Amino acid sequence: xxxxxxxxxxxxxxxxxxxxxxxxxxxxxxxxxxxxxxxxxxxxxxxxxxxxxxxxxxxxxxxxxxxxxxxxxxxxxxxxxxxxxxxxxxxxxxxxxxxxxxxxxxxxxxxxxxxxxxxxxxxxxxxxxxxxxxxxxxxxxxxxxxxxxxxxxxxxxxxxxxxxxxxxxxxxxxxxxxxxxxxxxxxxxxxxxxxxxxxxxxxxxxxxxxxxxxxxxxxxxxxxxxxxxxxxxxxxxxxxxxxxxxxxxxxxxxxxxxxxxxxxxxxxxxxxxxxxxxxxxxxxxxxxxxxxxxx
Amino acid sequence: xxxxxxxxxxxxxxxxxxxxxxxxxxxxxxxxxxxxxxxxxxxxxxxxxxxxxxxxxxxxxxxxxxxxxxxxxxxxxxxxxxxxxxxxxxxxxxxxxxxxxxxxxxxxxxxxxxxxxxxxxxxxxxxxxxxxxxxxxxxxxxxxxxxxxxxxxxxxxxxxxxxxxxxxxxxxxxxxxxxxxxxxxxxxxxxxxxxxxxxxxxxxxxxxxxxxxxxxxxxxxxxxxxxxxxxxxxxxxxxxxxxxxxxxxxxxxxxxxxxxxxxxxxxxxxxxxxxxxxxxxxxxxxxxxxxxxxx
DNA sequence: GCCAACCCATACGTTTTCGGTATGCCAATG
DNA sequence: CATTGGCATACCGAAAACGTATGGGTTGGC
Numbered sequence: 001x002x003x004x005x006x007x008x009x010x011x012x013x014x015x016x017x018x019x020x021x022x023x024x025x026x027x028x029x030x031x032x033x034x035x036x037x038x039x040x041x042x043x044x045x046x047x048x049x050x051x052x053x054x055x056x057x058x059x060x061x062x063x064x065x066x067x068x069x070x071x072x073x074x075x076x077x078x079x080x081x082x083x084x085x086x087x088x089x090x091x092x093x094x095x096x097x098x099x100x101x102x103x104x105x106x107x108x109x110x111x112x113x114x115x116x117x118x119x120x121x122x123x124x125x126x127x128x129x130x131x132x133x134x135x136x137x138x139x140x141x142x143x144x145x146x147x148x149x150x151x152x153x154x155x156x157x158x159x160x161x162x163x164x165x166x167x168x169x170x171x172x173x174x175x176x177x178x179x180x181x182x183x184x185x186x187x188x189x190x191x192x193x194x195x196x197x198x199x200x201x202x203x204x205x206x207x208x209x210x211x212x213x214x215x216x217x218x219x220x221x222x223x224x225x226x227x228x229x230x231x232x233x234x235x236x237x238x239x240x241x242x243x244x245x246x247x248x249x250x251x252x253x254x255x256x257x258x259x260x261x262x263x264x265x266x267x268x269x270x271x272x273x274x275x276x277x278x279x280x281x282x283x284x285x286x287x288x289x290x291x292x293x294x295x
Numbered sequence: 296x297x298x299x300x301x302x303x304x305x306x307x308x309x310x311x312x313x314x315x316x317x318x319x320x321x322x323x324x325x326x327x328x329x330x331x332x333x334x335x336x337x338x339x340x341x342x343x344x345x346x347x348x349x350x351x352x353x354x355x356x357x358x359x360x361x362x363x364x365x366x367x368x369x370x371x372x373x374x375x376x377x378x379x380x381x382x383x384x385x386x387x388x389x390x391x392x393x394x395x396x397x398x399x400x401x402x403x404x405x406x407x408x409x410x411x412x413x414x415x416x417x418x419x420x421x422x423x424x425x426x427x428x429x430x431x432x433x434x435x436x437x438x439x440x441x442x443x444x445x446x447x448x449x450x451x452x453x454x455x456x457x458x459x460x461x462x463x464x465x466x467x468x469x470x471x472x473x474x475x476x477x478x479x480x481x482x483x484x485x486x487x488x489x490x491x492x493x494x495x496x497x498x499x500x501x502x503x504x505x506x507x508x509x510x511x512x513x514x515x516x517x518x519x520x521x522x523x524x525x526x527x528x529x530x531x532x533x534x535x536x537x538x539x540x541x542x543x544x545x546x547x548x549x550x551x552x553x554x555x556x557x558x559x560x561x562x563x564x565x566x567x568x569x570x571x572x573x574x575x576x577x578x579x580x581x582x583x584x585x586x587x588x589x590x
Numbered sequence: 591g592c593c594a595a596c597c598c599a600t601a602c603g604t605t606t607t608c609g610g611t612a613t614g615c616c617a618a619t620g
Numbered sequence: 621c622a623t624t625g626g627c628a629t630a631c632c633g634a635a636a637a638c639g640t641a642t643g644g645g646t647t648g649g650c
Contacts, residue, residue, distance in 0.1 A: 001370050003298035004637095019597060031638045033598060043374060045381030049570050050598070052646045059572050060381040067373025071366045075296045078362025079338055086340030086355040275344050277354050299608095314626060326609045328627060345627065347617050 088280030149269035190238030383575030444564035485533030
C-alpha cells in the first residue's frame with residue numbers, strides 16, 4: 001500500500017472528479033486516472049462510480065476514505081512530531097542536578113525553561129556526581145548540572161559559570177570577624193570534607209587549594225553533600241570550604257567568608273552525551289547561562 | 296511522505312539494525328540504508344543513532360515510530376474494510392419492502408440475512424411502490440422487494456417467485472362456500488381496488504385478469520394498501536383480488552379463494568440499481584429466494 | 591439532429607526512482 | 621594486526637510514474 005495512492009484517492013474523492021483533483025494536485029489528468037485504477041485493482045473492487053459528470057464514491061470507497069484520511073493525517077503528524085522533537089520543541093528533558101546548585105539555579109532555571117521550551121516535559125532529579133555520570137551515559141537523564149564538569153570521552157561539557165570557594169564556619173567562630181580569611185589561618189583547623197576526588201571531583205579543587213598554600217587541615221568528617229557539611233559546621237565539628245552558592249539555603253548560624261590571596265573557583269558546567277538531542281540541549285544551555293548569570 | 300519508507304523505518308526500528316531489517320523485508324541491505332537516509336533527509340533530522348552494534352532510535356525517531364505504526368495499521372485496515380464492503384461482508388443494506396410481503400417474507404428473510412451477512416447493518420423500510428423506486432434511484436435503499444417488479448432502465452430486476460391472485464371476501468359471503476370461485480361469478484360485484492396502474496403496477500395485473508375474462512367489477516373504493524383493502528372487505532364494502540400471501544396477517548373473518556379458470560399470478564421480484572454493490576446484492580438475492588421458496 | 595464541450599480511459603515515450611551488486615570505511619575483537 | 625560485523629557509497633539495470641497525444645462516450649446547445 002502506497003501513501004501517494006491514498007493521497008490521490010482522497011483528492012479525487014473530495015473533488016468528485018479526476019480532472020479537478022489532478023488540477024489541485026498539480027499533475028496531468030491521465031496519470032491520476034491510471035493511479036486510481038491501480039488502486040482499485042489492488043483493492044480488487046471499484047472505489048468510484050464513473051458517471052458522465054464526474055466520479056462518485058462507492059460504498060467500498062467510502063469505507064476506505066475515512067481510514068485513508070486518518071492514515072495520511074497520522075503520517076503527517078508523525079513527521080511533524082519528529083521534526084518538533086528534533087528541533088527541541090517537544091519531547092522530554094530530564095535534568096540531573098547537584099544539591100548545592102538547587103537553591104541557586106533552579107528557581108531561575110525552571111521558569112526560563114518553561115518559557116523557552118513550552119512543549120517539552122521537564123523532569124528534575126537531584127543526583128550525586130557518580131550517578132549523574134552513569135545516568136547521562138544510559139540516557140536516563142538528558143543533561144546534568146555539574147560542579148565541576150564531568151570528564152568522560154562520551155560526555156560533552158559547557159562551562160556556564162564559576163563559583164569562588166568560600167570558608168563556611170559557625171557565626172561565633174573567631175575567624176568570622178574577618179572580612180576575608182587568610183589561607184594561613186586555616187592551618188591545622190578541622191575540615192569537614194566531601195568524598196575524596198575519585199568519587200566527587202569537587203573536593204579535588206579544595207585539595208589543590210590547600211596543597212598550593214601548603215596548608216594542612218585534618219579531615220574530621222567526610223560527608224556526602226554540602227548540606228550535610230553545613231549541619232556539621234553548625235554543630236561546631238569543623239570548617240568547610242565550599243562554593244559560594246552554598247550560602248543560599250545554608251542554615252542560619254553559618255557565615256561565609258572569602259579566602260584572602262586565593263582566587264580559586266570551581267566551574268559550573270552543563271554536561272550531556274555527545275550524541276544527544278542537540279537542539280534541545282542548546283536551548284537548555286541558553287537557559288542555564290541566563291540562570292547562572294546573576295548568581 | 297511515502298508509506299513504504301515508513302514501513303522500512305518501522306522494520307529497522309524493530310530490528311534495531313538495517314541488515315536484520317533488510318533480511319526480514321526480503322531485500323538487500325544497501326537500498327534499505329539509502330531509504331532510511333532519505334527519510335531522515337525528508338524529516339530533516341536523524342532518526343537513528345548509528346552505533347557500532349546496530350541502530351538505535353533517537354527521540355525524534357521514537358516520536359515518529361508510534362505514529363508511523365498507527366498510520367500503517369490504518370491504511371491496511373482501510374484496504375481491508377474496502378475489500379470487505381466490496382465483498383458484501385460489511386456495510387449497510389437497506390431493504391425497501393411492501394406491506395403485503397412483510398408478513399410472508401420478513402420472518403424468514405431477516406434471520407437468513409443475519410446468518411449470510413453477519414457484518415452488515417440491516418435496515419428495513421415499508422415503502423409504497425413509487426417511493427421504493429425513488430429511493431432505489433437516490434440510493435437511500437439498496438434493494439426493494441416488489442410485486443410486481445419495477446420497470447426502469449437504471450433498475451435491475453430478479454424474479455424470485457410469484458403469487459397467485461386470490462379473491463378475498465367476508466366469511467359470510469355466499470361465494471365463500473365455493474372451493475374455487477369461477478370468474479363469471481364476479482360479474483358486477485363491488486371491487487376494492489388498489490391505486491390505478493400508473494401509481495401501483497400491482498393493480499394492472501387485476502385489471503388484465505378482469506379484462507381477459509370480460510368481467511366488469513365496479514370499483515367502490517380505492518385504497519393505498521392491501522391492509523386497508525382487507526379492512527373494507529371485512530366491513531362488507533366489497534371484494535378484493537390480491538396476491539395469495541395477503542392471507543398471512545389478514546384479519547379473521549376474511550376468507551381467500553382461488554379463482555377457477557384463472558392461473559393469473561403476480562411476480563415477486565428483487566429490484567436494485569444496476570451500479571450498486573453487486574456482491575452484497577447477490578447475497579441478498581440468495582436469501583430472498585430461500586425466504587420465498589416455502590411461501 | 592448534429593456539433594461542441596466535458597470527462598474519463600488508453601497508448602506511448604521520457605524521466606525519475608528504486609533495488610541489486612560490488613565495494614569502502616570504521617570500530618570492536620581476538 | 622588481521623578479521624569480523626555493520627553501515628555507507630557508487631554504479632547499473634529495472635520498474636514505476638509522469639506528461640503528451642488521442643480515443644470514446646455522454647450531455648447540452650444551436
